[in-house]
Amino acid sequence: MKVGILGATGYAGQELVRLLHRHEEVKELYLGSSSVAGEDYETVYPHWLGQNIGILQDENIPDMDVLFCALPHGLTAERTSTFLARGIKVIDLGADFRLNSAEIYEEWYKIKHPASELLKDAVYGLPELYREKIQGQSLIANPGCYPTATLLALVPLLRKQLLQTGYLIIDAKSGVSGAGRGVSLGTHYGEVNENFKAYGVASHRHTPEIEQELSRAAGLPLTVNFTPHLVPMTRGMLVTIYAKVSEGVQEEDLRSCWLDQYKEEEFIHLLPPGTWPQTKFSSGSNHAFLQLTLDKRTGNVVIVATIDNLLKGAAGQAVQNMNLAMGWPEAQGLKATALWP
Numbered sequence: 001m002k003v004g005i006l007g008a009t010g011y012a013g014q015e016l017v018r019l020l021h022r023h024e025e026v027k028e029l030y031l032g033s034s035s036v037a038g039e040d041y042e043t044v045y046p047h048w049l050g051q052n053i054g055i056l057q058d059e060n061i062p063d064m065d066v067l068f069c070a071l072p073h074g075l076t077a078e079r080t081s082t083f084l085a086r087g088i089k090v091i092d093l094g095a096d097f098r099l100n101s102a103e104i105y106e107e108w109y110k111i112k113h114p115a116s117e118l119l120k121d122a123v124y125g126l127p128e129l130y131r132e133k134i135q136g137q138s139l140i141a142n143p144g145c146y147p148t149a150t151l152l153a154l155v156p157l158l159r160k161q162l163l164q165t166g167y168l169i170i171d172a173k174s175g176v177s178g179a180g181r182g183v184s185l186g187t188h189y190g191e192v193n194e195n196f197k198a199y200g201v202a203s204h205r206h207t208p209e210i211e212q213e214l215s216r217a218a219g220l221p222l223t224v225n226f227t228p229h230l231v232p233m234t235r236g237m238l239v240t241i242y243a244k245v246s247e248g249v250q251e252e253d254l255r256s257c258w259l260d261q262y263k264e265e266e267f268i269h270l271l272p273p274g275t276w277p278q279t280k281f282s283s284g285s286n287h288a289f290l291q292l293t294l295d296k297r298t299g300n301v302v303i304v305a306t307i308d309n310l311l312k313g314a315a316g317q318a319v320q321n322m323n324l325a326m327g328w329p330e331a332q333g334l335k336a337t338a339l340w341p
């Protein structure tokens, strides 16, 4: 099979290269670049020296089976219809096809949606929650990193009406690689080292994505308070969620709901009571870790979820989606566990 990556030089793109390089079904890898076509991949990322990864190509896309688009939002949607017309399956790691509504996209992303007519054809690619819809699909919207951790925790509980919908607080922390490889004032060393800050408060563009999927799970429109933070580490994401349980719901009900949803899942781990997720549990792997407790004093449930933003939050989940779309074993190429310590 021939597989390609647009944005192969970015952080999500280079994780795709790492995963696809060892994927048994991938025989040929096209590496697309808008800025450094013609350069050897090993020049851009010297840790690949001697591995013959290949030369970066310009964006005249050759025929292939699957194309991963790891580009800033807006750039994928404008070309997707031509890829689809050529029979190329598209997996977008960006945000262009995650929201069902072009109006909501335009409100939060501040650009006109370049291909709103395709939104109805896109599936939201969170395999543990929407597996059947992803199988065989041609246009897959890979979820955002914060939504992935949040939805894995909350969707099963909301589907079973175990939580109240009027009070959902999502307090999230991400490593700096979540912002990509490009240089920016807010993410350079002097701004993040030995520093810890909230950003996008009450305005982050993952808010409508989280609300869309939680509303779908609850069967009614709901809103959330979502606050992301930047922590001085390279990769990893930890999300703490506070919610009110529905009348009479006990901790055991919440745990058995998660167990019913995830007992067969290779990448989702429900930690034993008292063991709380740490970012290093998932660092470098496609695995997610969940824990909760019902605080009897307040009646609120406290949930903690961790993933690697670049793996389950981006490239790992994208490869999982490719496997589903192509009918291959879902964990193909994704077997590694975290690096510890």
Ligand SMILES: NC(=O)C1=CN([C@@H]2O[C@H](COP(=O)(O)OP(=O)(O)OC[C@H]3O[C@@H](n4cnc5c(N)ncnc54)[C@H](OP(=O)(O)O)[C@@H]3O)[C@@H](O)[C@H]2O)C=CC1
Residues within 6 Å of the ligand: 006, 007, 008, 009, 010, 011, 012, 013, 032, 033, 034, 035, 036, 069, 070, 071, 072, 073, 075, 093, 094, 095, 143, 144, 145, 177, 178, 179, 180, 181, 182, 309, 310, 313, 314
């Ligand atoms: N980093 C993360 O943790 C996550 C990222 N994502 C999403 O994945 C996508 C890629 O993210 P990430 O890899 O972090 O980003 P990077 O900034 O690291 O990489 C993006 C790549 O896109 C290419 N590109 C093409 N056109 C442009 C342009 N006009 N401006 C900037 N870059 C351009 C560049 O490669 P070249 O110059 O070679 O063409 C660049 O390397 C984004 O949509 C992001 O939001 C999603 C979940 C998590």
Ligand SMILES: CC(=O)N[C@@H](CCC(=O)OP(=O)(O)O)C(=O)O
Residues within 6 Å of the ligand: 073, 093, 094, 095, 143, 144, 145, 146, 174, 175, 176, 177, 178, 179, 180, 206, 228, 230
């Ligand atoms: C730390 C950091 O900056 N993280 C990114 C989220 C990365 C991601 O999932 O972005 P997309 O939704 O654009 O794909 C951010 O807050 O914008």
